Amino acid sequence: MNIKRKLQKEASTFVPNVLDKVLDRVGYMPTPKPSFWNLKKLSLAGVGAALILVGAVVIPYYKNVALVANAETQVEISIMPASTYNATGTIAEEDIPVFAYRTDKNFKTKKLAEDGTNAVYAKNANAKIILAGIGPENTVEKPAEQVTLSIIDKAALSGFIEISEVGNFVTITTSGDNLANRTKLEERIYDTVMEYFRARAIYGVLKINGNNQVDFSGYDETDDDVDEYEDDYSSHCHEHKDDDDNRGQSWGDDYDEWVDQHDDHGGHHGNGHSNNRDSEDND
């Protein structure tokens, strides 16, 4: 383990936790949940108003109005491997694995189809190879950041994120009507993935490309051929198993500086991933 990671590991022990004392001194008490039986204290008019409110919520529900539909957030992940980023010439779209999934209001991934066993749509062959490594069934009803991390981790194991190379860019595009949900999800994913990159000293940067339409076009609910890519995943892993042998030998300040330079979470910009290197350079 390198020195910086040792120090970071010791940080949580080193920094004292005074939160409870602070909350105690400022008189913090968690807000109690209001009791339903407080209704008894309401006037008749108040009860009437409450019933009207309940009716307003329940009746549309039974009319099959999807009350929680607005809570859905769609996420697209595209992974630009460093060698692709650093290569000259036009980047072929199929070189960049792209995934998409949907989450519910609790940021758990939703099945792509009612009778399906998969929550992640792998858009191209490289994405299918990576998804085969995770196992599509392992993506259902899982926290979105966990699924995102699984994708990135398997991408790293199979060489689509090149650990020792500068220039791995993961772009997260989100869409959905609920801005607060989307922002919260973006923050969760960002924190999880950047922590992973930093912990493993991977030259990787996550870019958030919020408020862009996630593209599920081309997704066919009957398309379930990911299993066919299991062997491809294994062979990719075999080819890249020694990729991180040199880790820890060459990076130090330059790694942190590089990540800092590209750490542009605050900039929600662009229009989805691009196969044009100039637009990546501008980022």
Place this chain on the structure above:
Amino acid sequence: MSTKLENALQRLKDHDLDGLREVYELTSRGVFTFVLPIVRDYQLAEDIMQETYIKVHERIDGYSPDTNGRNWILTIAKNTALDELRKRKHEESVDFDDERQPLGSYSLPEDLDTPTIQLANQILSPEELEIVLLFAVGDYKHREIAAILDMPLGTVTWKYKNALDKLKKAIKK
């Protein structure tokens, strides 16, 4: 775009005390590593950290959303630390207590299970130690450390690299 910290401060300003919890979680490492080099005493830094967050709560009405949240908190922390040092200096002059910690090391609890940090505390210069703690423990970026210490960025990265080299050699021994 507001950062998570500014959002949490705004929640606190709106009398949501969960905002204070979030502010603490987002900044406590940074505050502690910022205060420790000023007071050079772990226990005192802990007390000042506590006072800082109580003041953040008390003064939140004076916080403006246009202000950089972390700088606002660090200013409170710094003033609290300096006030405490002034108070102690006055008491010490009355008590004729001239005991000081040796330059370059902080007074740390003996039972702290942080061998690398303790080694750093023994072998690094004051500036190197401060940079290492701000960067690796406080999660500050090099350019932020340069601003805090009023040093060129190159000096900060150079000192940080030297410090890591010293630690590596000491560990190998």
